[in-house]
Amino acid sequence: xxxxxxxxxxxxTMALLLSGCSSLKSGVLNPQGPVAKExxxxxxWSIVLMSIVFIAVIVLxxxxxxxxxxxxxxxxxxxTEEKENKWxxxxxxxxxxxxxxxxxxxxxxxxxxxxxSPSPNQKPITIQVTSANWKWIFxxxxxxxxxxxxxxxxxxxxxxxQLNAVGPMNSFWVPELGGQEYTMPGMxxxxxxxxxxxxxxxGRSANFSGKDFTHMQFxxxxxxxxxFDEWIANVKKSAPKxxxxxFKQLLQPGVVKEQTYSSYPNVDVNRLDENGNxxxxxxxxxxxxxxxxxxxxxxxxxxxxNSNSHHNMNH
Amino acid sequence: MKDFLFNFKMPEHFFITGDPLIYGAYVSxxxxxxxxxxxxxxxxxxxxxxxxxxxxxxxxxxxIMYLVAALLMLFRxxxxxxxxxxxxxxxxxxxxxxxxYNQIFTTHGTIMILxxxxxxxxxxxxxxxxxxxxxxxxxFPALNAVxxxxxxxxxxxxxxxxxxxxxxxxxxxxxxxxAGSALDPGPGQNYxxxxxxxxxxxxxxxxxxxxxxxxxxxxxxMTLWRMPLFSWSTLITSVIIxxxxxxxxxxxxxxxxxxVFGFHFFTLAGGGSPMMWANLFWIWGHPEVYIVILPAFxxxxxxxxxxxxxxxxGYNAMVYSMLAISALSFLVWVHHFFxxxxxxxxxxxxxxxxMLIAIPTxxxxxxxxxxxxxxxxxxxxPMLWALGFIPIFLVGGITGVMLAVAPADYQYHNSYFLIAHxxxxxxxxxxxxxxxxxxxxxxxxxxxxxxxxxxxWAFWWFTIGFNLCFIPMYIVGLKGMxxxxxxxxxxxxxxxWNLIATIGAFAMGIGFIILVWNMYYxxxxxxxxxxxxPWNGRTLEWMTSSPAAEYNFAVIPQVKGLDAFYLIKKERxxxxxxxxxxxxxxxxxxxxxxxxxxxxxxxxxxxxFVFEWLQIGFLGLLGSVITMIWRSFNDYDRDxxxxxxxxKKTELAxxxxx
Numbered sequence: 001x002x003x004x005x006x007x008x009x010x011x012x013t014m015a016l017l018l019s020g021c022s023s024l025k026s027g028v029l030n031p032q033g034p035v036a037k038e039x040x041x042x043x044x045w046s047i048v049l050m051s052i053v054f055i056a057v058i059v060l061x062x063x064x065x066x067x068x069x070x071x072x073x074x075x076x077x078x079x080t081e082e083k084e085n086k087w088x089x090x091x092x093x094x095x096x097x098x099x100x101x102x103x104x105x106x107x108x109x110x111x112x113x114x115x116x117s118p119s120p121n122q123k124p125i126t127i128q129v130t131s132a133n134w135k136w137i138f139x140x141x142x143x144x145x146x147x148x149x150x151x152x153x154x155x156x157x158x159x160x161x162q163l164n165a166v167g168p169m170n171s172f173w174v175p176e177l178g179g180q181e182y183t184m185p186g187m188x189x190x191x192x193x194x195x196x197x198x199x200x201x202x203g204r205s206a207n208f209s210g211k212d213f214t215h216m217q218f219x220x221x222x223x224x225x226x227x228f229d230e231w232i233a234n235v236k237k238s239a240p241k242x243x244x245x246x247f248k249q250l251l252q253p254g255v256v257k258e259q260t261y262s263s264y265p266n267v268d269v270n271r272l273d274e275n276g277n278x279x280x281x282x283x284x285x286x287x288x289x290x291x292x293x294x295x296x297x298x299x300x301x302x303x304x305x306n307s308n309s310h311h312n313m314n315h
Numbered sequence: 316m317k318d319f320l321f322n323f324k325m326p327e328h329f330f331i332t333g334d335p336l337i338y339g340a341y342v343s344x345x346x347x348x349x350x351x352x353x354x355x356x357x358x359x360x361x362x363x364x365x366x367x368x369x370x371x372x373x374x375x376x377x378x379i380m381y382l383v384a385a386l387l388m389l390f391r392x393x394x395x396x397x398x399x400x401x402x403x404x405x406x407x408x409x410x411x412x413x414x415x416y417n418q419i420f421t422t423h424g425t426i427m428i429l430x431x432x433x434x435x436x437x438x439x440x441x442x443x444x445x446x447x448x449x450x451x452x453x454x455f456p457a458l459n460a461v462x463x464x465x466x467x468x469x470x471x472x473x474x475x476x477x478x479x480x481x482x483x484x485x486x487x488x489x490x491x492x493x494a495g496s497a498l499d500p501g502p503g504q505n506y507x508x509x510x511x512x513x514x515x516x517x518x519x520x521x522x523x524x525x526x527x528x529x530x531x532x533x534x535x536x537m538t539l540w541r542m543p544l545f546s547w548s549t550l551i552t553s554v555i556i557x558x559x560x561x562x563x564x565x566x567x568x569x570x571x572x573x574x575v576f577g578f579h580f581f582t583l584a585g586g587g588s589p590m591m592w593a594n595l596f597w598i599w600g601h602p603e604v605y606i607v608i609l610p611a612f613x614x615x616x617x618x619x620x621x622x623x624x625x626x627x628x629g630y631n632a633m634v635y636s637m638l639a640i641s642a643l644s645f646l647v648w649v650h651h652f653f654x655x656x657x658x659x660x661x662x663x664x665x666x667x668x669x670m671l672i673a674i675p676t677x678x679x680x681x682x683x684x685x686x687x688x689x690x691x692x693x694x695x696x697p698m699l700w701a702l703g704f705i706p707i708f709l710v711g712g713i714t715g716v717m718l719a720v721a722p723a724d725y726q727y728h729n730s731y732f733l734i735a736h737x738x739x740x741x742x743x744x745x746x747x748x749x750x751x752x753x754x755x756x757x758x759x760x761x762x763x764x765x766x767x768x769x770x771x772w773a774f775w776w777f778t779i780g781f782n783l784c785f786i787p788m789y790i791v792g793l794k795g796m797x798x799x800x801x802x803x804x805x806x807x808x809x810x811x812w813n814l815i816a817t818i819g820a821f822a823m824g825i826g827f828i829i830l831v832w833n834m835y836y837x838x839x840x841x842x843x844x845x846x847x848x849p850w851n852g853r854t855l856e857w858m859t860s861s862p863a864a865e866y867n868f869a870v871i872p873q874v875k876g877l878d879a880f881y882l883i884k885k886e887r888x889x890x891x892x893x894x895x896x897x898x899x900x901x902x903x904x905x906x907x908x909x910x911x912x913x914x915x916x917x918x919x920x921x922x923x924f925v926f927e928w929l930q931i932g933f934l935g936l937l938g939s940v941i942t943m944i945w946r947s948f949n950d951y952d953r954d955x956x957x958x959x960x961x962x963k964k965t966e967l968a969x970x971x972x973x
Contacts, residue, residue, distance in 0.1 A: 039725060057680060080689050084628060112659045173795075184655070210417075
């Protein structure tokens with residue numbers, strides 16, 4: 001009876017798992033770029049190796065329970081004096097060692113590989129990411145533009161994200177493009193990602209940062225190279241400039257909508273005052289073609305192309 | 316001076332208001348307190364409470380108090396868990412808001428690790444270890460009471476945060492800068508710091524106490540290599556505690572200085588380093604994981620051997636693998652933050668050191684399985700929990716190896732995959748070990764057995780519920796759900812899994828209720844353990860009556876090998892004549908009032924520092940120091956002898972030959 005319940009439980013779990021498999025293709029198990037793919041392959045390899053361990057232990061476990069469970073027929077059981085078996089113990093020490101070697105080698109290789117550009121022959125683009133209570137700010141130093149709570153990247157181009165934080169730490173994570181890296185105040189970190197094709201991928205903060213942490217979700221739009229350049233030109237032409245005051249305002253705690261700016265003030269978020277806030281000079285140099293005029297504008301302005309795009313995560 | 320003495324700066328909210336849950340808590344706290352006061356007064360139990368419990372130094376009674384506290388905290392942490400699961404049942408729920416949710420996951424984690432797992436295991440150590448090594452008590456009985464009351468003061472302080480001043484809300488990891496005073500002002504985070512600090516002192520003292528007890532107080536003939544595995548695991552755990560807990564003490568003290576006295580150890584402004592907290596926390600935190608798992612390993616070893624009616628397979632390898640695990644436990648802490656930019660060399664090395672832990676752990680699992688080989692396996696409830704541990708811990712272990720792969724960890728870190736992993740190891744290992752150990756030692760603690768039938772229901776509800784609750788978390792983690800989200804949007808394919816997880820969590824809750832109901836039911840329908848050896852045990856604790864007399868053994872037994880009591884029983888069966896042992900007067904410690912008084916002062920100090928009322932804080936500290944000094948000058952007449960006549964009377968009453 002007991003065993004039957006156990007089998008039923010195992011069966012039920014398996015059935016649940018299998019029924020879920022069709023919908024597993026999202027997030028980490030749906031890699032959409034070379035970094036995510038590298039990590040995906042490593043994950044699958046570790047699952048294969050661990051399955052060997054899992055099956056070996058479960059088979060032994062079930063065998064022992066079925067074979068040696070107390071029966072009424074063995075009332076006269078006499079304890080064996082056997083207390084160890086050197087060869088068996090060497091065996092189950094050696095096999096894990098082999099498995100760990102088989103896992104360590106690709107682990108170390110990938111660890112070093114992922115520090116570098118996933119496509120070394122391609123010219124990369126740099127995007128500066130700053131997490132601030134509770135929003136994501138993306139600056140494009142090469143293009144001189146800034147977006148908030150969404151980021152557009154060119155497809156098939158390696159992106160070097162340069163990560164920083166104002167306030168608490170967050171973690172910048174876009175599962176379908178690759179693993180995460182923390183954003184930390186006062187310390188710049190780097191993360192390489194690349195998308196294989198055009199599409200929209202969800203990113204979020206993976207490290208708890210306070211009240212509205214949950215809402216730190218953003219979209220990563222991967223655009224074909226031509227479309228990306230077109231978008232940049234469009235932003236430069238029609239998006240508002242960001243003044244120093246606007247940037248200060250943006251750093252205030254709160255949740256904001258997606259925003260786009262054709263320029264941003266020159267602020268080094270790593271330079272902090274005694275309260276831990278970034279030092280913002282009143283007349284910072286403006287990136288992009290700026291004539292420094294005071295502009296009153298809609299902070300929550302959305303670009304046309306963002307408002308009607310949707311993520312592709314749920315098929 | 317006057318300004319200092321009367322400066323009671325009030326936090327924004329002293330009494331937490333505005334939520335039915337909180338009002339419910341106020342009402343129940345007041346009602347329960349009144350009920351306790353009434354019962355104690357009505358039945359004239361105040362003196363009894365003071366003499367028998369508050370001032371006791373008996374390791375068995377201290378163990379019981381630890382276990383009661385642990386079960387209460389398991390209930391509190393479990394309610395926290397259910398509240399979180401209700402909130403996450405479906406997308407965009409409004410059962411809890413972000414602030415509440417953040418407090419609840421913080422208290423859930425902190426309570427479960429520090430105020431549930433730790434006292435549960437320390438309680439079982441207290442109950443069993445002196446008996447298992449053939450001692451009359453621990454090496455420092457009064458210090459043992461200090462340990463318990465310090466823990467109790469810390470736990471009480473942490474728990475009142477719920478109604479006074481607000482709970483901590485920066486996660487049980489309390490990472491700076493989020494947990495610094497700039498981003499998280501108010502008493503909440505101070506409760507975390509002071510509560511853990513006070514309880515941590517108790518734990519450190521326990522580590523010292525059990526190290527000395529096991530090294531110095533073993534029965535004649537019990538060499539280290541004849542010690543049962545639970546004693547071995549406690550010895551090793553004590554060493555880890557002694558090395559790891561001072562790091563926590565320092566880290567908490569530094570952050571307290573930052574928050575309460577305006578220092579800058581972890582604040583960037585002024586040149587501090589927030590990363591330092593993560594390092595210090597996990598240099599304590601990772602060994603802490605092994606502090607709560609190794610004693611469970613010890614308990615499983617005892618239970619497998621007893622219910623398979625066989626010697627533990629590969630005893631030496633079991634001990635060496637625990638030693639290896641304890642050494643490695645200090646060499647893996649960076650794997651908690653591979654994604655904080657340590658660089659490829661450090662990540663690679665720490666990745667491999669983490670994987671290495673799988674080797675000694677694997678050896679243990681195979682040795683447990685081969686303990687069953689050619690045995691006669693009885694499925695009594697302690698054994699069920701021990702057997703349930705194997706597949707669950709296996710899943711937790713192999714996903715742990717997956718997490719150790721640094722580049723893959725970039726995809727798992729802080730996701731529900733991680734949550735599922737550590738619940739598989741901590742529940743499958745520690746909680747299953749605690750429950751198995753509790754049921755196993757129950758007759759030794761109270762003198763009657765728990766009902767097997769209800770026990771099996773509890774096991775199956777809990778086990779099936781557990782898997783339903785946590786397998787989905789592996790999946791939503793891979794689908795990108797991160798921990799500590801108070802809600803989530805629809806359409807990401809997370810809904811079904813979260814719903815299943817919530818159902819599973821409630822099934823676990825039902826399992827817990829059956830477990831507790833079983834204690835009441837079995838008390839009502841008592842099946843007394845008259846032999847002292849209900850499971851056909853193999854180690855010395857089963858040689859005493861159930862419950863054991865105050866002095867444990869009328870005559871300290873001679874140990875002739877591993878599984879000492881099994882050997883004695885074998886000799887008895889073979890008809891070897893035992894010499895009638897001569898009973899001598901027994902030297903025992905007297906009860907002590909200073910531990911509970913000193914801890915009460917520490918509670919006052921903690922409360923003062925939480926609200927940054929420094930005058931109260933220092934007053935409390937002064938009180939506890941004075942208590943300590945007073946005790947040092949009154950170090951006479953702290954022991955007494957139980958006369959032979961009384962020992963004989965007690966033994967006869969327990970149905971023993973004298």
